[in-house]
Every structure is written in structure tokens, then in C-alpha cells.
Amino acid sequence: MPTEPLSRGRIVAAAIGLIEREGADAVSMRRIAADLGVGVMSLYNHVPSKDVLLNGVAEAVLSKIEFTDDPDAHWTDRVRMQARAFRQIAHHYPRSTMVVVSRQLHSAAGLLPVERALATLRSAGFGGADAVSILRMFIAYIVGSLLREVGVTPTFAPVHTRTIKADSVDATLFPEVGSLAPLLDECDHEAEFEFGLELLIQAMVAHSARSR
Amino acid sequence: MPTEPLSRGRIVAAAIGLIEREGADAVSMRRIAADLGVGVMSLYNHVPSKDVLLNGVAEAVLSKIEFTDDPDAHWTDRVRMQARAFRQIAHHYPRSTMVVVSRQLHSAAGLLPVERALATLRSAGFGGADAVSILRMFIAYIVGSLLREVGVTPTFAPVHTRTIKADSVDATLFPEVGSLAPLLDECDHEAEFEFGLELLIQAMVAHSARSR
DNA sequence: ACCTGAACACCGTTCAAGT
DNA sequence: ACCTGAACACCGTTCAAGT
Numbered sequence: 001m002p003t004e005p006l007s008r009g010r011i012v013a014a015a016i017g018l019i020e021r022e023g024a025d026a027v028s029m030r031r032i033a034a035d036l037g038v039g040v041m042s043l044y045n046h047v048p049s050k051d052v053l054l055n056g057v058a059e060a061v062l063s064k065i066e067f068t069d070d071p072d073a074h075w076t077d078r079v080r081m082q083a084r085a086f087r088q089i090a091h092h093y094p095r096s097t098m099v100v101v102s103r104q105l106h107s108a109a110g111l112l113p114v115e116r117a118l119a120t121l122r123s124a125g126f127g128g129a130d131a132v133s134i135l136r137m138f139i140a141y142i143v144g145s146l147l148r149e150v151g152v153t154p155t156f157a158p159v160h161t162r163t164i165k166a167d168s169v170d171a172t173l174f175p176e177v178g179s180l181a182p183l184l185d186e187c188d189h190e191a192e193f194e195f196g197l198e199l200l201i202q203a204m205v206a207h208s209a210r211s212r
Numbered sequence: 213m214p215t216e217p218l219s220r221g222r223i224v225a226a227a228i229g230l231i232e233r234e235g236a237d238a239v240s241m242r243r244i245a246a247d248l249g250v251g252v253m254s255l256y257n258h259v260p261s262k263d264v265l266l267n268g269v270a271e272a273v274l275s276k277i278e279f280t281d282d283p284d285a286h287w288t289d290r291v292r293m294q295a296r297a298f299r300q301i302a303h304h305y306p307r308s309t310m311v312v313v314s315r316q317l318h319s320a321a322g323l324l325p326v327e328r329a330l331a332t333l334r335s336a337g338f339g340g341a342d343a344v345s346i347l348r349m350f351i352a353y354i355v356g357s358l359l360r361e362v363g364v365t366p367t368f369a370p371v372h373t374r375t376i377k378a379d380s381v382d383a384t385l386f387p388e389v390g391s392l393a394p395l396l397d398e399c400d401h402e403a404e405f406e407f408g409l410e411l412l413i414q415a416m417v418a419h420s421a422r423s424r
Numbered sequence: 425a426c427c428t429g430a431a432c433a434c435c436g437t438t439c440a441a442g443t
Numbered sequence: 444a445c446c447t448g449a450a451c452a453c454c455g456t457t458c459a460a461g462t
Binding site: 098112114133141143144151195196202 | 331334395396404412
């Protein structure tokens with residue numbers, strides 16, 4: 001039975017599948033080739049190196065973000081929706097998120113979200129420089145939030161590992177950490193993300209009012 | 213000449229040096245051993261695996277943050293200083309920053325900065341839950357900012373590579389990106405960090421006033 | 425044009441042997 | 444207690460050979 005022919009897309013998809021199944025450390029050209037049922041060197045007919053293959057993984061994951069933009073909504077709501085859409089990759093591709101975040105993409109893969117964000121900010125009345133700086137702040141916040149969210153689960157095994165045990169922290173050296181241990185122990189990722197998102201949006205509103 | 217005896221500390225220091233000199237990808241147990249003038253397997257007398265060695269690298273870099281806290285300063289100034297101190301690691305250990313950020317530390321290495329931040333926020337009148345959420349938002353923002361700062365220079369070779377060329381962007385598909393290309397092309401990392409930092413701090417002040 | 429096995433220069437880590 | 448070389452099971456990638 002003649003399977004579907006090898007292609008860059010199939011290789012990238014196999015890599016993403018492998019990452020999600022076994023983690024980024026499990027990715028090797030040989031494993032991917034084995035998963036696809038081909039010889040290792042066949043991959044190199046479609047991809048020049050492992051490094052650019054991983055760039056392809058990052059681009060593919062980024063391009064799968066589902067942006068549903070409503071141009072009629074208030075700009076603060078549009079910003080909210082776009083930020084949440086970005087966060088979805090941490091849910092759909094948790095183990096690939098680290099790959100996305102740790103690669104500098106010089107391609108146009110991430111350009112569509114940037115375009116939409118800038119358009120939204122400009123429509124809200126922000127100047128070009130402010131729009132770019134605000135976008136960068138937002139991206140930093142989202143990326144950092146995703147890292148916390150997926151970094152906490154490098155493997156899904158220890159589903160409830162307490163990072164800080166109240167009784168193990170020297171209460172004289174770290175009194176605040178000690179007394180807040182119950183709060184530090186648990187992290188509702190969605191709630192934390194929304195908390196920061198609202199603060200950021202309100203900061204933007206205030207900044208907009210100041211510079212008006 | 214009997215060189216200093218091998219130790220976990222010397223091994224971690226050698227790893228950090230290697231990372232800063234040649235990048236995180238260059239790190240291998242064999243290279244570290246060679247740099248230290250010992251056999252590979254000697255390392256395993258002091259470090260159980262490469263994985264926990266890299267955790268040691270992350271902890272060592274984190275512990276080198278220089279926090280100069282002034283308890284008499286206004287809490288917003290203290291938050292500013294702490295955030296800037298954190299950002300210093302991107303300057304002192306640029307290539308190690310990715311290692312720090314990509315490892316989940318279950319140790320007490322990062323506890324001192326957390327303690328100081330929480331103490332500052334509580335002294336500003338924030339409740340425990342708010343203090344924890346605000347700290348998490350700040351850490352997300354700082355981590356994301358550091359990633360942008362060091363991710364842009366995986367190697368220092370292309371000192372001025374333009375990521376987006378104005379004429380290469382389809383102006384009809386990406387009009388905003390096209391018109392803002394000059395701004396997107398350059399990034400004053402310190403200025404961008406400070407921009408977001410001020411917005412975050414003002415958001416905190418507003419949040420504090422609201423919940424007072 | 426696409427596939428491939430052999431080969432090269434690497435990895436992390438186990439183990440048994442040394443002192 | 445600390446060091447170590449040999450060995451094992453892996454890597455990414457080059458190259459020459461196939462179709």
C-alpha cells in the first residue's frame with residue numbers, strides 16, 4: 001500500500017505529535033523517521049536540518065491559533081479575545097509551547113496576530129510607537145504566562161506536586177512565603193492569566209486617557 | 213601541580229562559562245569534563261545527571277541576582293528596583309537566561325526574591341491573594357521580556373539583522389506591520405522593559421486604590 | 425527528484441576496575 | 444571516597460550509491 005508521500009508538512013506534523021506524546025526531549029530525526037516509516041535520511045530531502053524543522057514546528061503551532069476577531073466589539077474586548085486566543089496554544093499543544101517560545105522566528109508565521117493586534121490598538125487611538133510598545137508588553141506577559149503554565153507540567157506525572165511545603169520553609173528566613181504557602185502552592189492558571197490581563201487592559205485604558 | 217579538587221560548584225561554574233562562551237547547545241558532559249581537565253565520569257561523583265546539573269546552573273544564576281532593597285523607599289520604587297535587578301541576569305548571563313527560564317525549579321533558590329517581593333507588596337497594603345497574583349503577573353512579564361531580549365540574540369553574530377523588511381511585507385495583507393516596520397525593526401530592550409514596568413506599576417496603584 | 429544504508433563524529437550514562 | 448576507561452545505546456549529518 002503506497003502511503004502518502006513524504007513532505008515537509010507530514011514531517012512537521014509527525015514532530016509535533018512526537019513532542020506532544022513524549023516531550024520535546026524525545027524528538028530526534030531518527031524517531032521522527034521511524035514514526036513515519038522511512039529512513040532517517042529521507043527527511044533531509046524535505047528539511048535541511050533538525051534546527052529548521054523545529055522552526056517549522058513553531059510556525060505550524062503558531063499558525064494554528066484560532067483568531068476570531070469581531071471588528072465591531074470594543075477594542076478592550078478585542079484585545080481580551082486576542083490574548084485568550086494566544087493562550088489556547090498552551091492548551092492544545094502544551095509540550096510544543098516551549099519550542100514555540102524558545103525559537104526566534106524570522107518568518108512571517110507570527111505576522112498575522114501581530115497585524116491584528118496593531119490594527120486593534122491603532123483603532124483604539126494609540127500612536128504607532130505606543131501601539132508597538134503595548135504589543136510588546138502584552139506578548140511578554142502572555143509568553144511568560146504560558147511558560148509558567150506549561151513549565152509546571154514538563155511531564156504530567158506529578159499532577160499535584162507541592163513546590164513549597166509550608167513546614168519545610170524556614171519561617172524566620174521566609175515569613176511571607178511561609179504564611180502564603182497555601183496560595184503559592186496552588187495556581188489556577190486561567191484565573192491568574194485573567195487577573196493580569198484585566199490589570200494590563202486597565203493600564204492601557206489609563207495610558208490612553210493620559211496621552212489623549 | 214594539584215589543581216583545586218572537583219566539586220559540584222566548580223562543575224556548575226564550568227557549565228555556565230561554557231554556555232556563555234558557546235551557547236546552551238554546546239553544553240555536554242564531555243565538554244565540561246574536558247574544560248575541567250578531568251574524565252567525563254568524574255563529573256558523576258558530584259552530579260547525578262546532566263539534567264540536575266542544568267538545574268544547578270539555573271539556581272546558581274538566579275542566586276547571583278543582586279538585590280539591593282531599601283525598606284524606606286516607596287513601595288513602587290522598591291518594586292521597580294526588584295524588577296530591574298531580575299532583568300540584570302539577561303545582561304550578566306545572556307545565554308544562560310534561556311536555561312533559567314526553561315527549567316522548573318523545585319528548590320529554594322528562587323525563594324529569596326519571592327520573599328522580598330511579597331513583603332514589599334504586603335507592606336503596600338495588598339492582601340495575600342492579591343500579592344501572590346500580582347507577583348505572578350510581574351514574573352510573567354519579566355520572564356517574557358527576558359526571553360525577547362536574549363532570544364533575539366541566540367548568537368551575537370547578526371548584530372543588526374532586520375526581522376521584517378518593509379518592502380518584503382505584503383502591504384495589503386499586513387498594512388499595519390508594513391507602516392510600522394521601522395518601529396518593529398528596532399527594539400530598545402531597556403526602554404521597552406521600562407515602558408511595560410511603568411504601566412504595570414500604575415495598574416497596581418489603580419488596583420490598590422480600587423480595592424482599598 | 426527522491427530515497428537510502430553505511431559511516432563519522434559526537435552524545436549521556438552504566439559498569440567494573442582502579443586508588 | 445573519588446577517579447576513570449571501556450562499552451552501550453543513542454544522536455545529527457555527510458556522502459556515495461541507488462531508483
